[in-house]
Amino acid sequence: MEDITLKKLWKAQDEKLDRSMKMNLFILESIQKQKAQSKLKGLARFKLVAVILGILWALFLGVLIYGNQLRNMYFTVSVGMIMLITIGAIVAYIRHIALIKDLDYSQSITDTQKKLARLQASTFKNRFILLQAPFYTTFFWSTEMIQSSVTRFCLIAVPITLLFTILTIWLYRNLTPLKMHKKWVSYLLKNDPEQVPVIQAQKFLHEIEEFKTAS
Amino acid sequence: MIQKDKEGFLRLLEEHKLIIYKICNSYCKNAGDRDDLAQEISYQLWRSFTYFDGRVKFSTWMYRVALNVAITFYRKTKTNEAIIQLREPDTETEDSRDDTSETEKNINTLQRFINELKELDKALMILYLEEKSYSEISEILGITETNVATRISRIKDKLKQKFSTINN
Numbered sequence: 230m231e232d233i234t235l236k237k238l239w240k241a242q243d244e245k246l247d248r249s250m251k252m253n254l255f256i257l258e259s260i261q262k263q264k265a266q267s268k269l270k271g272l273a274r275f276k277l278v279a280v281i282l283g284i285l286w287a288l289f290l291g292v293l294i295y296g297n298q299l300r301n302m303y304f305t306v307s308v309g310m311i312m313l314i315t316i317g318a319i320v321a322y323i324r325h326i327a328l329i330k331d332l333d334y335s336q337s338i339t340d341t342q343k344k345l346a347r348l349q350a351s352t353f354k355n356r357f358i359l360l361q362a363p364f365y366t367t368f369f370w371s372t373e374m375i376q377s378s379v380t381r382f383c384l385i386a387v388p389i390t391l392l393f394t395i396l397t398i399w400l401y402r403n404l405t406p407l408k409m410h411k412k413w414v415s416y417l418l419k420n421d422p423e424q425v426p427v428i429q430a431q432k433f434l435h436e437i438e439e440f441k442t443a444s
Numbered sequence: 445m446i447q448k449d450k451e452g453f454l455r456l457l458e459e460h461k462l463i464i465y466k467i468c469n470s471y472c473k474n475a476g477d478r479d480d481l482a483q484e485i486s487y488q489l490w491r492s493f494t495y496f497d498g499r500v501k502f503s504t505w506m507y508r509v510a511l512n513v514a515i516t517f518y519r520k521t522k523t524n525e526a527i528i529q530l531r532e533p534d535t536e537t538e539d540s541r542d543d544t545s546e547t548e549k550n551i552n553t554l555q556r557f558i559n560e561l562k563e564l565d566k567a568l569m570i571l572y573l574e575e576k577s578y579s580e581i582s583e584i585l586g587i588t589e590t591n592v593a594t595r596i597s598r599i600k601d602k603l604k605q606k607f608s609t610i611n612n
Contacts, residue, residue, distance in 0.1 A: 235603070238554045239466075239573035241547060246465040334512040335492050335505050337586025338567055341512045429519065433563075440564045440595075441587050 273329040276322045283319040287312050307368035314361040321355050343437050349430030359401050363393040453493050456502070457486060463574060464510055470558050470566055471514040472521075481517045488513045500583065507576070507584045511567045518563060553610055557603055565599060572596050 290312040297304050328348050334341060366389050375382045408414045457464075464485050468478040489509050496505055558569055564585070571581045582589045 234550075235554065235600075236573055236575060238547070238551050241551055242466060242469070242555070243462050245551075246462065246469060333492075334488050334509045335496070336508065336512075338508060338511050338515065338564065338584060339586035341508075342515055342564075345516060433519065436562060436564065441591070 273326050276326050276329075280319055280322045280326070283315055283322065287315045287319065290315065301371050303370035304368050307364040307370075310364045311361045311368075314358060318355065318358050321351070325351060339437055339441055343434065346430040346434045346437065350434060356401055356404055359397050359404075362397045363390055366390045366393050453490060456506075457489065460503075460506060463507075466574075467510050467514045467570060469555070470570055471518040471563075473559075477517075477521060481514060484517055485510045485513045501580070503576075504580055504583055507571065511570070511584070515563045515567065550607070553607060554603075557606055561599070565595065568592065568595055569599055 290308050294305055294308050294312070297308075299305055325348060328344060332341065332344055366386070370386065374386075403411070403414055405414075464482055465478075467485070468481045472478040472481050489506065492505075492509055496502070500508075558566055561569060568581065568585060571584060576584070578589045578592045581592045585592070
């Protein structure tokens with residue numbers, strides 16, 4: 230099959246397509262109304278709400294720490310860590326919003342698609358938020374509580390915190406696309422409808438990199 | 445000089461509507477999706493038109509927007525396994541159903557092959573068949589001209605094999 234024939238065949242579609250595609254490309258006003266709320270704008274708005282709520286939550290935690298005046302180190306350290314991780318999440322979400330705002334369809338295909346895929350894949354990077362879980366099991370500890378019953382503390386509170394810590398670290402290390410070969414990770418991620426586009430985005434990022442590399 | 449008002453835009457859209465149709469046809473499996481994609485492309489072109497500054501050729505700009513929207517649309521509407529390889533019957537018009545000429549068969553084979561390609565290879569092949577120069581293809585896709593040439597050659601080899609298998 231020669232080049233010229235391929236191009237001829239491609240051109241031969243014109244008339245057929247012109248006959249079969251009846252949509253009206255020209256009703257711009259109605260298109261504008263229909264598309265005024267694009268999905269990406271929706272995503273940016275969702276992230277903006279999350280940022281506002283996150284800031285309010287971080288401020289509340291800051292007030293709690295300030296109010297505690299270092300009277301209880303367990304409380305200060307736990308709430309402080311939760312606040313730090315919340316701030317990290319706020320920064321990540323602000324970066325996502327900037328990425329959405331920066332998205333320009335008239336840039337090259339590989340650049341634009343890479344930005345979009347990164348945005349979708351960002352859920353995996355944000356799994357550091359999981360790391361705050363153990364601190365929710367320690368913020369109420371106090372020297373008085375420990376001294377009043379060392380045995381109860383060692384048999385109940387410490388194992389619960391340890392369990393949370395181990396579970397959280399394990400999840401953090403395993404819930405990544407790199408561990409997709411593990412059955413449970415694959416099961417968990419593939420059966421979560423929210424994760425499917427994230428996994429596809431990861432795959433697509435690899436495809437873009439491969440596409441950009443001449444070999 | 446491009447007239448940057450609604451009339452100017454509509455004229456350009458009319459001039460290029462066939463390529464928009466072809467992109468929609470290559471990235472969508474059914475008629476409903478094709479219509480949605482065509483509208484989405486028109487909308488994004490119109491939205492970006494105000495910012496078109498002439499730093500690149502109009503066709504380069506238009507292909508970038510149309511293909512970016514098509515790839516994004518395609519990826520949104522696909523599940524892991526749903527890469528449709530065959531054109532569905534509803535893509536055919538009444539008068540084309542009985543048309544089994546050699547050319548018709550070859551057009552369908554070519555279209556089927558394009559549909560089977562991955563998103564980025566599909567964009568590359570559309571641009572090649574639209575007779576864009578390697579330099580413009582490289583500018584639209586954001587890859588080197590050498591890469592464009594290598595990839596086109598590989599895809600064409602596969603296509604030749606495909607046609608020869610069918611014809612033998």
